Amino acid sequence: MNDIIPFWEDHSIDTINGGYYTCLDTKGDVYDTDKFIWLQGRQAWTFSMLYNKVGKHGKWLDISKIGIDFLIDHAMDENNNFYFSTTKEGTPLVQPYNIFSDCFAAMAFSQYAIASGDDGVKELAKRTYFNILKRKDDPKGIYTKTTGAIRLKGFSLPMILSNLVLELEDVLDPEEVEKTIDFSINEVMNVFLDRDSGLIYENVLPDGSHDDSFEGRLLNPGHGIEAMWFMIDIGARRKDGGLIRKATETILNILEHSWDNEYGGIYYFLDAKGHPPQQLEWDQKLWWVHLESLVALAKAYGHTKDERVRHWYEKVHTYSWEHFPDPEHGEWFGYLNRRGEVLLDLKGGKWKGCFHVPRAMYQCWKSFEKIESK
Amino acid sequence: MNDIIPFWEDHSIDTINGGYYTCLDTKGDVYDTDKFIWLQGRQAWTFSMLYNKVGKHGKWLDISKIGIDFLIDHAMDENNNFYFSTTKEGTPLVQPYNIFSDCFAAMAFSQYAIASGDDGVKELAKRTYFNILKRKDDPKGIYTKTTGAIRLKGFSLPMILSNLVLELEDVLDPEEVEKTIDFSINEVMNVFLDRDSGLIYENVLPDGSHDDSFEGRLLNPGHGIEAMWFMIDIGARRKDGGLIRKATETILNILEHSWDNEYGGIYYFLDAKGHPPQQLEWDQKLWWVHLESLVALAKAYGHTKDERVRHWYEKVHTYSWEHFPDPEHGEWFGYLNRRGEVLLDLKGGKWKGCFHVPRAMYQCWKSFEKIESK
Numbered sequence: 001m002n003d004i005i006p007f008w009e010d011h012s013i014d015t016i017n018g019g020y021y022t023c024l025d026t027k028g029d030v031y032d033t034d035k036f037i038w039l040q041g042r043q044a045w046t047f048s049m050l051y052n053k054v055g056k057h058g059k060w061l062d063i064s065k066i067g068i069d070f071l072i073d074h075a076m077d078e079n080n081n082f083y084f085s086t087t088k089e090g091t092p093l094v095q096p097y098n099i100f101s102d103c104f105a106a107m108a109f110s111q112y113a114i115a116s117g118d119d120g121v122k123e124l125a126k127r128t129y130f131n132i133l134k135r136k137d138d139p140k141g142i143y144t145k146t147t148g149a150i151r152l153k154g155f156s157l158p159m160i161l162s163n164l165v166l167e168l169e170d171v172l173d174p175e176e177v178e179k180t181i182d183f184s185i186n187e188v189m190n191v192f193l194d195r196d197s198g199l200i201y202e203n204v205l206p207d208g209s210h211d212d213s214f215e216g217r218l219l220n221p222g223h224g225i226e227a228m229w230f231m232i233d234i235g236a237r238r239k240d241g242g243l244i245r246k247a248t249e250t251i252l253n254i255l256e257h258s259w260d261n262e263y264g265g266i267y268y269f270l271d272a273k274g275h276p277p278q279q280l281e282w283d284q285k286l287w288w289v290h291l292e293s294l295v296a297l298a299k300a301y302g303h304t305k306d307e308r309v310r311h312w313y314e315k316v317h318t319y320s321w322e323h324f325p326d327p328e329h330g331e332w333f334g335y336l337n338r339r340g341e342v343l344l345d346l347k348g349g350k351w352k353g354c355f356h357v358p359r360a361m362y363q364c365w366k367s368f369e370k371i372e373s374k
Numbered sequence: 375m376n377d378i379i380p381f382w383e384d385h386s387i388d389t390i391n392g393g394y395y396t397c398l399d400t401k402g403d404v405y406d407t408d409k410f411i412w413l414q415g416r417q418a419w420t421f422s423m424l425y426n427k428v429g430k431h432g433k434w435l436d437i438s439k440i441g442i443d444f445l446i447d448h449a450m451d452e453n454n455n456f457y458f459s460t461t462k463e464g465t466p467l468v469q470p471y472n473i474f475s476d477c478f479a480a481m482a483f484s485q486y487a488i489a490s491g492d493d494g495v496k497e498l499a500k501r502t503y504f505n506i507l508k509r510k511d512d513p514k515g516i517y518t519k520t521t522g523a524i525r526l527k528g529f530s531l532p533m534i535l536s537n538l539v540l541e542l543e544d545v546l547d548p549e550e551v552e553k554t555i556d557f558s559i560n561e562v563m564n565v566f567l568d569r570d571s572g573l574i575y576e577n578v579l580p581d582g583s584h585d586d587s588f589e590g591r592l593l594n595p596g597h598g599i600e601a602m603w604f605m606i607d608i609g610a611r612r613k614d615g616g617l618i619r620k621a622t623e624t625i626l627n628i629l630e631h632s633w634d635n636e637y638g639g640i641y642y643f644l645d646a647k648g649h650p651p652q653q654l655e656w657d658q659k660l661w662w663v664h665l666e667s668l669v670a671l672a673k674a675y676g677h678t679k680d681e682r683v684r685h686w687y688e689k690v691h692t693y694s695w696e697h698f699p700d701p702e703h704g705e706w707f708g709y710l711n712r713r714g715e716v717l718l719d720l721k722g723g724k725w726k727g728c729f730h731v732p733r734a735m736y737q738c739w740k741s742f743e744k745i746e747s748k
Contacts, residue, residue: 023649031649034587084519092521143519145458147466213408214724275397275405276718280655280709335654337711343657344650350588355488 003362005050007331007347008043008354013063018337019070024348027329031346035125037075039353040067041082041104046354048111053362061115068112068121071105080131097143101134103160107167114170125171129164133180136161137289152203152215158187159227166233181234188227189246198253200224201272214278219270221258222289225251229296229363230301236273241303248300248309254313255293263339264319266290285316291360298367332357378735379424379722381705382417382728387437389486393444398722401703405720407462414441414455415478415729420728422485427736435489442486442495445479454505471517473739476506477534481541488544499545503538507554510535526577526589532561533601540607555608562601563620572627574598575646588652593644595632596663603670603737606677615677622674622683629667629686637713638693640664657712661726664694666736672741678738706731 011028012020014035022039023032039144044067068223074090075082081096082105096102101183109125112118135141146152162184169177191208192200201210202218210216228247258266265285271277297313300306323340324332326347334352335344346352385402387396388409396413397406425434449456449466455470456479470476483499501663509515510531524534536558539551539656565582566574575584576592584590602621609617634638639659645651671687674680697714698706701722708726709718720726 025649031647032586032588083521087523093523093524095519095521097519143517145469145471145517147457147469149461149465149467212406214406273405275399276720276723278724280717283711284654305430335439343654346650348654349650 001054003325003330004332004354004357008046009059009063012043012348012354013066014088018066018073019088019090020067020240020354021088022348022353023317023350024346026326027349028347030332032349034197034350035070035074035086035088035092036350036353037071037084037086037101038081038104038351038353039348040070041101041106041108042353044068044071044104044108044357045104045111048108048115049362050165050358051115052111059230064112068108071108072121072124075101075105080127081135082128095143097140097334098125099132100160101140102128102135103164107164108118110168110171122171127166129168129172132164150211150216151206152211152213153206155192155200155202155204155220155223155227157225158184158192159230162227162230162234166230166237181238185231185234185243188231189243190255192239193250197257197272198250199257199272200216200227200250200254210272212273213215214271215273217272218277218279218315219258219272220268221254221266221270222268222286222292225253225266225289225296226292228254229292229299232299236303241342244300244303247296248304248306249297251293251300252308252312255316259315260285260338261347265323265336265338265340266293266316273275284343285323285336285338285340287324287332287334289357290316291356294320295360295363295367298364302371375428376541377699377704378706378728378731382420382641383433385436386417386651386728387440388462391444391459392440392447393462393464394441394727395462396722396727397724398720400700400719400721402705406723408467409444409460409462409464410724411445411456411458411460411475412478412725413729414444414449415475415480415482415725418442418445419481419485420476420732422482422489422512423736424732425489428487428582438482438489439689441453442482445482446495446498448672449479451582454501455509456502456708459599469517471514473506473509473513474530474534476502477538480506481538484542484545496545496555501544503542503546506535506538514643524585524587525580526585527580529562529574529576529578529594529601532566533597533604536562536601536604536608540604540611543724546741550597555612559605559608559617559630562605563617567624571646572624573631573646574601574624584646586647591646591649593632593646594642595628595640595644596642596660596666598628599640599663599670600666602628603666603673606670606673608740610677618674621670622678622680625667625670626676626682626686629690633657633689639697639710639714640667640690646711654712658717659697659710659712659714661698661706661708662730664690664698665730668694669734669737672738673682676741676745710722 011024019035020043021030023294025031045065047060047064074086080103083092084094104123108126109121113122165180202220203215223246228251231247232244266289268284269277269279269287293316301309331347333342337343385398393409394417395404399405418438421434435539448460456475457466458468460466480499480502483495487496576594577589602625605621606618640663642658643651643653643656644661656688667690673684705721706717711717
């Protein structure tokens, strides 16, 4: 509240064109003015979430509205698909080549509708959600580069859906919510979670089996762990202790497998067979991977009181707080090299905005409040 | 001849399906069997080049033919565009989403036509070349993700054309060759070379001015330096001393700007304004960047006898030979981290094949032979 949120309040608002600047250098100065739609949606969501859950400050609602208005005015094409990026003024730059912009826009609309009571935005959340569902089996559409000879499906989509559907509970019919939860649990825990290794694969064949290719062998530990706290939330909602235990074991499995025993921290990408990954950034330590792990461990500990989970929380916590925060200019660094040295000293960019840091801190805070109160 | 070439002769040939395996681990064992068309063309080119220029060994022609046959049988779609990748058997995996596969196929066909005297393959080289020209103003075609609001053009294409046209001299009419050389010189030296900084920008606006965006600020030092030896070859062919001097100064400018003064080596990517680049691998040291620099410096020194060039050759040579070769299992490592430690211990992958190492060694060898003989 005294560091992260003021950083974005002070530096990111585009008071001229609306929306947010997200490319902020180490001090918070804007170094690039393009607007990346993922991050517009994510920041609008964050400020509405703060308003809904932390305190009814008019400033937070106003900041959220700046992003909501930008999304409504500039982020959609004629079929209501969301662009990837626009100029600062809102001229589209990169086409809607997948549906993740749409997912974060839907989350933002839903939180803002709760905060503001705006029924038009609530409708928009609903419409965006169903548009995502319509596109979910062919998310890249005409921009698909693969021939279809090997039909890999990606983990990102069921993973995001499992969070999005809870975010949109106020907007959707209960049957729709339950149907999408059932779909997500099955995809995440039966299709993408590999029974033998206990790891989540990033891309699998339609039946969940593995393709021996760069994409088919890819592990993204941060994704897998983040999805597990979505599963724990679903488990808590459904009072499904089995799901919570399975998610907890998966978190521990992934951490054991992905922790860098030499320099500390969680690897960004790994190859399931131990071959060289194609991602040259595979050994880097990223802010969101560590934050999502803290959330997952905090939630898992709250439900299980498992000492292994507590041990891992302390380990990831110590690493994260020793390496990511910038005591001089505030906020967190996003990208460290394998040794934990700052690789890029930005506070925001094309992919890092006002989202993972505040969301994770809020989630950890509330998880520990619950633990204390018991 | 005793290390690099035998490594690929021994480990890369797919005797069952034809074509080459390029994903070779540190010992040369195949760890992925997909066939990447860039690398099929590049290896077929290398072995025909060796046959044409180093020695008429039937084995080299045979190895080249294995790749040529694979390209002809499996690499083209119904419009004669070249896929990006196929399975080991040749089933297309990734669509022809740009024209670089085609460029390397054309180079391979042309060298092989010289080596074998095969007129059909010569025709194919010609047809592929004109197909590239047809697509050159819209190289990504339907796979373009940008909206066209900001029309950046990329350096790769004029850069490759300036080399391709000399490679295809035996295949093309002299007027066509001169026309494409004129086009390439103008694009490379007037449009992409920035007069103020003396650096090559990777993406520019149609008039050569700069867009203040991640793509518009991107510098790729290895690309710039590699293009300069293509310019020196053109300068030598046209007896254009001015072009050679300008290319030499550009090599020196780029090296001064892109050398890592702390750990040595040439950065992979930089932002022209010194902002954080979006490429997380920006500070890594790549084999091809250093090899192409050695070629450029050897050629520049041969023409200019400039002591600054000699000094830089020695500096890059020392760094390269101390860091990239693998004395234990042969060939060169491709990817080092900023400190020069091996990041991926592969000898070949999706992008590294049998091309830059042997081509650079041949080019340096011949350049120094010329220098000695004078």
